[in-house]
Amino acid sequence: MYYYVHREKSEYESMGLCWIRLCQLNGKPGLAARLLTEMLQEDPPKVAIIGPTLSNSLTVTGQIVPFYNIIELSYIATTATTTDRSLFSTLFKVNQVANTLNPLRIKMMKHFGWSRVGTIAYQEEFSVSQIDDFHDRLRENNQTLVTSAVISDTSNIGDILKRYKQFGVRIIMAAFRGKVAPKIFCEVYHQGMYGDSYVWILSGPTLFDGWIDDADMNKIDCTKEELIEATNGHFTLDHLRESTSQKPCTFGETPKEIMNKLQDLVKVTNYEMSTFISWIYDTPWALALGLNNSIKYLAESGLQLHNYNYSSQYIDAVIHGMKEVRFDGVSGPVAFDETGSRVGVNFIQQNFYKETRNVASLDGTTGQLTWLVDSSSLWSGNEIPKDRFIYQDVLVPPSKIAFGLIVALDLVGCLLSMTFLFFNIYFRNNRSIKMSSPMVNNVIIAGCLLMYLEILVNAIDYFRNKNDVFGDSMCMVRTWLLSLGFTSIFGALFSKTYRVYVVFRDYKLRGKAIKDYHLFGMIGTMLVVDLLILIPWTTFFPLVKAKVLKNAMDVRNNNMIYSESYLHCYNVTTAYWMAALYVYKGLLLAFGTFLAWETRQVTIPVLNDSKFIGACIYNVVIACVFGVPLAHVLPIEQKTLSFVLESCLLFFCTTSTQCIIFIPKIKVLELISMGVIARQGRDPSRSQTLDL
Structure with missing residues (x-):
């Protein structure tokens, strides 16, 4: 026209x-x-x-x-x-053209201390042009445009909002029509980008009143209530279209009087007033x-x-x-700037369902921003949102109950080992105990004590929950204790069985006497293999404490994101060193299984531990089949569960092993004291001859 x-x-x-x-x-x-x-x-x-x-x-x-x-x-x-x-x-x-709202956008950002912003514009000239002008003003005011998007198809709005969340955009300036607003805010609801944690500032002239009620809910994946929830509290920027001044205009009448006259003129026609x-x-x-x-x-x-x-x-x-x-x-004060644009009054409006209130106004002639309400009251708790989330790492605290339970079990195990050690030393000169090599038995008990010590060190490390040099050193200490303890227990046990195997099954070596120092040599050799793995591992690729972050929004503070952090022992080469230990320990168990099977026919209870070795190996294998995969599969955030599972499995294997080995010896000693085994020893048909 x-x-x-x-x-x-x-x-x-x-x-x-x-x-x-x-x-x-x-x-x-x-x-x-x-x-x-x-x-x-x-x-x-x-x-x-x-x-x-x-x-x-x-x-x-x-x-x-x-x-x-x-x-x-x-x-x-x-x-x-x-x-x-x-x-x-x-x-x-x-x-007032669309870009006259941009000074208000800049004023609003400066008032609230925002320096980072993201923008969204629908692919229409009047939307894109005002957002492009806003980008220029951001550069002029040394403010940061984090990311921007021009939407031509609302089907990809989900990916756009995900990018905004990834970049930590909390202040979003947008310009789009009311016809696409339902689709956009439906996705805003699904992504949780609303409420006091995000600020949506829209261009008011492009939105029509009642766009939520007019939305076709069949075309979006939201209910009307969800759409209302996602849009509650959003801001729009709009122009003053009708002056509220009570003073006469330049024409001699007040704005209200002129509007009433115009309305009367329109009433007698078939038209509506624009x-x-x-x-x-x-x-x-x-x-x-x-x-x-x-x-x-x-x-x-x-x-x-x-x-x-x-x-x-x-x-x-x-x-x-x-x-x-x-x-x-x-329409209020009328004047033109150097570009021929109207210089007038613009408003910041806060919108709730069917309720809009003016919260601030900007006089274009003076550049004065006037707040009509307390600006901090615009959000719940009177807390102004930040333009970025404040990230804070919080170490997840250990469970005192889990720590106390494991330490109590560990002390019981240590007490049991000390009891067996006392028994072994006190009765070391008893013939039946002496035949079972009490010095080698002491190595088994020492290995058990190392395992219990590993459980205790692990519990202390779990409870300290600190990322420091001492925590780093505890990672390798635990590995050393576990490896040396395992080798001490089963190395000593298998060396004793090897002597029985030589005496009763290996005819080539039957005439050779195998003393305790030979057994200690075998145990030492096994421990040297451990050292060949552990020393270079500790020297060149030691385990250290690594922090893993898991983000979790704290609903009590919309400006803060607390990152739950977990500490665990880690090195990029850990898998290779662990594989070496697993292979070595597996071969050790296989060797022990072979010896136990070969000596299963030796029927001297005080001498042959083959049946007991089989039971020990069975327990260890079963525990490893379930425990080792779980230890690697369980997520790091299940720290307490991993700690309890690992400690309980070690406690079970260690305690069952020493009980299987030493309780029968106590029973044998009791039977000897009753004369039962002595009588069996005089029956040639029920025993074999031993020559050490």
Whole structure:
């Protein structure tokens, strides 16, 4: 739609207005350009063009009129591209275009101390243009644009919001129409990007009232209640469209009185009053006052307005006059900046379902931001959201119950080992105990004590829960204790069985006496293999404490993300060293199994431990089959479960092993004291001869 104004002396002098002609464009930029050209080529010369109403037409006509030296006034089109004075040098916008909201965006960020922001724009010119201008203002104010997105298809909004969460964007400036808002905020709900943890600031002119009620819920994966929850408390930025001042306008009546008169005029027609009526009403007044201002500049060159032609002298004077326009209109204070854009009042609004309140206003003429409410009260708890989350690592505390239980069990095991050690030393000269090699038995008990010590060290490390040098050293200490303890127990046990095997099964070595020092040599050799693995591991690739973070939002503080951290012993080469130990210990168990099987026919209870070795190996294998995979499969955050499981398995294996080995010896000693085994020893059919 066009209105054009041309000079008509009699009309202008009598009414102060110019003759107006109306043209329908139907939103076609090409048609707008053709009709504009035709009108400007017709007589009489035109002083000004008012319109068109749509942005796509205005961006075309606004670049044509400078070539004819004529001004153009816009009152509805919101595109921000028309601020480029090199292209639109004679265009003046009585309505406030979209990018006039950007100073308010910057003011809002500075007020709340925000320096990081993300932006979203729907792929329409008036949305993209204002967001692009906002990006420029961010750079000018040394503020950070974290990420931005232009949406052409709402099907990918989920991926966009995930990226925003990944980058830690909490302040989101957006411009999109009400028709796409339900889809966007439905995804906002599913991603949890709402509430006091996120701030959504939308462009108000692109949203229509009641867009939630008008949303087609069949096209989105949300209920109306979920949509309301996701949008509660969001902000919109909008222009002042109707002044609330009680003072008379420049026209002599108050804005309310003028609006009432206009409403009365519309009531007698078949039309409804436009929501842009205040801008429409102020547009001819802005033009009239601008033309009046230009008269004095024309007079300096000896020109008169009613003799207007398309010369540069006339257009320069008119532009100069338009820049001086200052008046109080129905839409509030009216003035133009250097780009021909309206300088007016803008508002920050906070929105809840069916309730919108103005919380702050920015006077474009003074640049003063005035808060109409306490700005900190906009969020629950009066706590202003930060533009980024504050991350804090918190070590997950150990379980005192688990620690106490494991330490108690460990002390019981140590007490049991000390009891067996006392028994073994006290009865070492007893013939039956002496035949079972009490010195080697002491090595088995020492190995058990090393295993219990590993459980205790592990418990202390678990309870300390500190990432320091001492904690790093405890990682390798535990590994040493576990490896040497295992080898001491089963190495000693298998060496004793090896002697029985040599005496009773290996005919080539039967005549050779195997003393205890031979057995200690075997145990020492096994321990040397352990050292060959442990020493280079400890020297070059030691285990150290590594921290693993698991993010968990603390609902008590919307600005803080507490990262649950867990400590565990780690090195990139750990798997290779553990594999070496597993292979070695597996071969040791296989060797022991072979010896136990080969000596199963030896029936001297005080001498042959083959049956007991089989039971020990069975227990260890079963524990390893379940325990080792679980220890590697359980997630690190199951620290207490891993600690309890590992400690209980070690306690079970160690305790069952020493009980299986030593309790039968106690029973044998009891039977000997009763004379039962002595009588068996004199029965050649029920025993074999031993020659050490």
